[in-house]
Amino acid sequence: MAAPAPVLDTPDPSFGDLLAARPALAMDPLAGLMVEEVPLARIAAAVGTPTWVYSASTLRRRARLLKDALAEAGLDASIHYATKANPSLAVVNLLAQEGLGADVVSEGELRGARAAGVPASGIVFSGVGKTEREMRLALAEDILQINVESAEEAEMLSGVAASLGRRARVALRVNPDVDAKTHAKITTGLTENKFGVPIAMAPELYGRMSAMPGLEVVGLTVHIGSQIAQGVASYRAAYQRLGQLVRELRAAGHSVARVDCGGGLGIPYRDELPGSPAALAGAIKAGLGDLGVKIMMEPGRWIAGPSGVLLTRVIIEKHATTRRFVIVDAAMNDLLRPAMYEAWHGILPVSPVAFHAPISQADVVGPVCESSDTFTKGRDLPALPAESLVAILDAGAYGAAMSSTYNARPLAAEVMVEGARFSVIRDRQSYDALLEGQRLPAWAEGHTPG
CATH class of the missing domain: 2.40.37.10 (Lyase, Ornithine Decarboxylase; Chain A, domain 1)
Structure with a gap:
């Protein structure tokens, strides 16, 4: 729990x-x-x-701290700010000027990110309930990646993309069943949560998706919760499991080029220990650093x-x-x-x-x-x-x-x-x-x- x-x-x-x-x-x-x-x-x-x-100075400083931590860990990483935390055009534009892309979860957020100056090539579309209309917009914009959360969504997106004569770059969201030790309403990585597919089901679905028309399966994504402020043990466990899955998929002949590591790093509202970008980068490196994958991050609260x-x-x-x-x-x-x-x-x-x-x-x-x-x-x-x-x-x-x-x-x-x-x-x-x-x-x- x-x-x-x-x-x-x-x-x-x-x-x-x-x-x-x-x-x-x-x-x-x-x-x-x-x-x-x-x-x-x-x-x-x-x-x-x-x-x-x-x-503005706080937004810039924190974006740079996270970028520096990932670079110092030797990770080939890109940051996609989770606009659900604060979708203000001015905030998103400032972070885009710092080189951050955007993680969006609705048509409104996608349109807002584009209006704020985020290039389509820097946008990731997450969320468990994307509509056909939203899928069509994402494909029309040719965004970087769509994170798929279920077999049903993969089939739906395949049909939409094929009907448009397009190929959607997708990552499969995996639920690693890791407790983020955060508030029950903002944990997202347990089997009881609505997000992603159980990690045991991922190899079979990844293979099925790779054969679906209109899909280009590029990797995996995970997000275990928000306001994680009790160290990085939960992250380490999740990324270790994700690393094992990457090896299993590659052994089965599948390509895994990217791993989206999610976000969730906490901030001290009262007297909590501040979330450490360096420790988070270390957890990513420990679990995924030897796999040659492109790392993606989706921070929101920690920056804004x-x-x-x-x-x-x-x-x-x-x-x-x-x-x-x-x-x-x-x-x-x-x-x-x-x-x-x-x-x-x-x-x-x-x-x-x-x-x-x-x-x-x-x-x-x-x-x-x-x-x-x-x-x-x-x-x-x-x-x-x-x-x-x-x-x-x-x-x-x-x-x-x-x-x-x-x-x-x-x-x-x-x-x-x-x-x-x-x-x-x-x-x-x-x-x-x-x-x-x-x-x-x-x-x-x-x-x-x-």
Whole structure:
């Protein structure tokens, strides 16, 4: 079974600890909390709240750290950023400028990657439920690779490709039955998960796929889970099994040119050990390094997560019996992770005065009509009267990407910071846009014919 949500039995990191571990953040004694060289208070005044704020330097630095680790391990590797973590065109474009391709899981993500400047030759299409329409688009774009997750999908893709007179470059996703020791909802490499085919079935299916019209079988792919932050033992086990499979397939006369090693490397939201690109590269080399295969990687959270904060404003402090509630204008429709995964996010006051003020326990909650609309319970925070600004940390991955308009709340704005400048990279959704495309049926009372 996958690991349950961790029990927090150690003290929360202090404000100073949270800052020290995040190079893009600083507390200016006058301007308050900064992302790079831009005060968050300035962004709030110009753009409003809630607003996602991303650090360009963090995105670049982490992309380069991963590239360097793979190169230093002597691996012939390419990196394909998992756009599901943060599909912002500005984010994907910046990473494309760093030489990263894209891993996509839908037509929308494929179109977004192309619009952001990722060449088709750098795009991998993953996911268990690709439609015929999506397959046709991938083939029309001539993307690098389609990761096939089942025999049924292979047959479907074969038919689509053959009908178009095309050949789809495909890799077979293998489920190695390795426990990634992560949250049950984000593990993907166990037999109980919906992803891939059991490794014992892979040789027979690989052979069948190699004979299917319209398919060019180029290799294997694996992804065992997300937010893997307990060392690389799970990776080592998965890649060892994958290496054995490559040898078995080659012994049977099949070509295996590429191995897509997935992603999932974790980040420290609280006090977890940071995922190590060097250790991950070492695990890949140990399992696959002597096989002469092209290595592919699909990182998402590790690159994007630490780049972002969710900037939000206090609506009111509410004191009820023994509990103190800090009600902010961000909500679970903006950042779903705490409600969905019991996830812990650091929270910092933006004001330099509040940063050093006395603290007491508070629950930070949003205005959505759900008890699960809670960012944290019992967190040590200073007094935060109405209009105070706070930043919810490490929100660059699976934040805006998972947001919704629940309770008819418009999607938040997104901003990118580079040095001393910032730019709105996605406008705040308007209330008019919330209603766009809706209409009353023709028989409704009060309907006015168009």
